[in-house]
Amino acid sequence: MSDVNDKPSVWFHTFGCKANQYDTERIRQELELRGAETALHADAADIAVINTCTVTNQADANARRLVRRLRRQRPDLRIVVAGCSTSFREAEYHALEEVDGVVPGHDPSAVARLVPELEDSGAAGPVTAGASDASSAPLQRNARGTRAWLKIQDGCDRKCSFCATRIARGASISRAVDDVVAEAATLARVHPELVLTGIHIGHYGKDLAAGSAGTSPGLATLCERLLEEVPARLRLSSIEATEIDDRLVDLLAASDGRLAPHLHVPMQSGSDRVLRLMRRWHTREAYRARVLAIAERLGAIGSGAFGLGADIIVGFPGEGEEEFEETRTLVEELPYTYLHVFPYSVRDGTVAASLPDRVPGDVAAARSRTLREIGLRKGQAYLETRAGTIADIVVEGRDDRVAGVTGDYLRVELLGDATPGDRFSARLRACDGRLTAVVPASAPAAAAV
Numbered sequence: 001m002s003d004v005n006d007k008p009s010v011w012f013h014t015f016g017c018k019a020n021q022y023d024t025e026r027i028r029q030e031l032e033l034r035g036a037e038t039a040l041h042a043d044a045a046d047i048a049v050i051n052t053c054t055v056t057n058q059a060d061a062n063a064r065r066l067v068r069r070l071r072r073q074r075p076d077l078r079i080v081v082a083g084c085s086t087s088f089r090e091a092e093y094h095a096l097e098e099v100d101g102v103v104p105g106h107d108p109s110a111v112a113r114l115v116p117e118l119e120d121s122g123a124a125g126p127v128t129a130g131a132s133d134a135s136s137a138p139l140q141r142n143a144r145g146t147r148a149w150l151k152i153q154d155g156c157d158r159k160c161s162f163c164a165t166r167i168a169r170g171a172s173i174s175r176a177v178d179d180v181v182a183e184a185a186t187l188a189r190v191h192p193e194l195v196l197t198g199i200h201i202g203h204y205g206k207d208l209a210a211g212s213a214g215t216s217p218g219l220a221t222l223c224e225r226l227l228e229e230v231p232a233r234l235r236l237s238s239i240e241a242t243e244i245d246d247r248l249v250d251l252l253a254a255s256d257g258r259l260a261p262h263l264h265v266p267m268q269s270g271s272d273r274v275l276r277l278m279r280r281w282h283t284r285e286a287y288r289a290r291v292l293a294i295a296e297r298l299g300a301i302g303s304g305a306f307g308l309g310a311d312i313i314v315g316f317p318g319e320g321e322e323e324f325e326e327t328r329t330l331v332e333e334l335p336y337t338y339l340h341v342f343p344y345s346v347r348d349g350t351v352a353a354s355l356p357d358r359v360p361g362d363v364a365a366a367r368s369r370t371l372r373e374i375g376l377r378k379g380q381a382y383l384e385t386r387a388g389t390i391a392d393i394v395v396e397g398r399d400d401r402v403a404g405v406t407g408d409y410l411r412v413e414l415l416g417d418a419t420p421g422d423r424f425s426a427r428l429r430a431c432d433g434r435l436t437a438v439v440p441a442s443a444p445a446a447a448a449v
Contacts, residue, residue: 016053202243315364339375
């Protein structure tokens with residue numbers, strides 16, 4: 001903890017998605033520029049900043065549980081909460097006696113204002129003006145990871161019946177292309193891979209002014225600029241399959257791995273009836289046809305390297321055996337390399353929370369196991385096809401260990417000395433159901449992260 005005359009030390013904890021992790025990095029940078037120090041552990045901090053998630057009721061409960069645990073362990077710790085849950089349940093957080101400050105949303109300046117020791121620091125004004133980061137200074141680094149999140153938009157204009165995030169985040173707002181490219185160039189100085197993230201990146205650019213061609217710049221336009229000007233591997237985070245246009249697919253196919261050959265395309269359900277209950281905007285067949293077309297173009301149906309993942313919700317209200325079977329057969333058909341499967345969890349304030357025909361928890365759990373087993377089988381089969389091939393590998397550090405991440409999103413055990421931030425090409429080998437790669441002696445030195 002800080003001495004009396006020192007600037008405060010701050011510990012950060014993030015719940016939820018990559019966009020939330022990016023927002024925490026902005027808050028960290030803001031406070032550091034104002035003179036704060038970042039603590040690696042709560043027991044070494046004066047202040048805890050908790051960035052909350054509201055994707056489920058359980059996510060809210062997890063944040064409250066952490067707040068109470070921190071207060072029991074550290075009665076002198078000041079606790080500030082921010083994020084999606086505070087936007088959704090601001091009054092409830094104000095009512096928690098363990099909480100010292102509440103920021104509804106993710107504005108770094110608002111968090112800084114709750115740390116009075118920083119008010120008169122020498123920083124030249126706040127990094128972020130207002131709740132939007134559209135006009136903010138570039139994020140310099142991701143302090144907690146080898147790969148850096150690059151948020152290109154916030155909010156969502158869709159109205160899925162199960163989702164509270166759009167309520168907490170508001171309408172879709174895109175960052176200007178020039179701002180994103182400038183930040184990407186800054187991050188690329190220390191990060192070998194940048195992950196383009198947001199709440200609904202498929203809508204990137206729809207709210208921006210039209211360019212000389214008379215149309216708003218879309219995600220493909222942004223990716224073209226990034227590929228031209230930023231020397232890092234780029235990766236798209238979760239994106240709707242029906243919002244991936246042919247121009248973007250062409251970039252994926254032609255970039256020689258610079259735009260990572262990997263897509264995460266949420267399915268949620270393979271039943272048209274359940275999709276309607278979820279208020280999704282596409283049909284089972286529209287999703288199926290688009291995923292197959294993309295996979296064929298990128299070589300997944302054949303010998304190409306292409307990672308394909310999906311989110312699936314099982315046990316949604318109204319999902320019977322017939323509807324689940326439609327999902328299961330679609331999962332079997334599509335060339336996934338991994339799956340994220342979630343039993344439906346109620347989120348207060350959403351349309352889905354009032355739907356009838358709830359699915360018993362044990363039934364939803366069994367369906368989850370079925371799909372996860374299929375996902376593991378598909379992933380293992382894909383892994384075996386990659387043995388003996390060359391991969392572009394970025395080295396990540398986790399818990400004092402390093403591992404490689406390929407462009408198609410496979411984890412690789414590294415044989416030899418490697419440092420987080422290294423990037424090199426190597427031949428993959430299969431060993432006891434996993435992939436290994438020998439670190440070349442000429443692997444480029446990592447930049448300081």
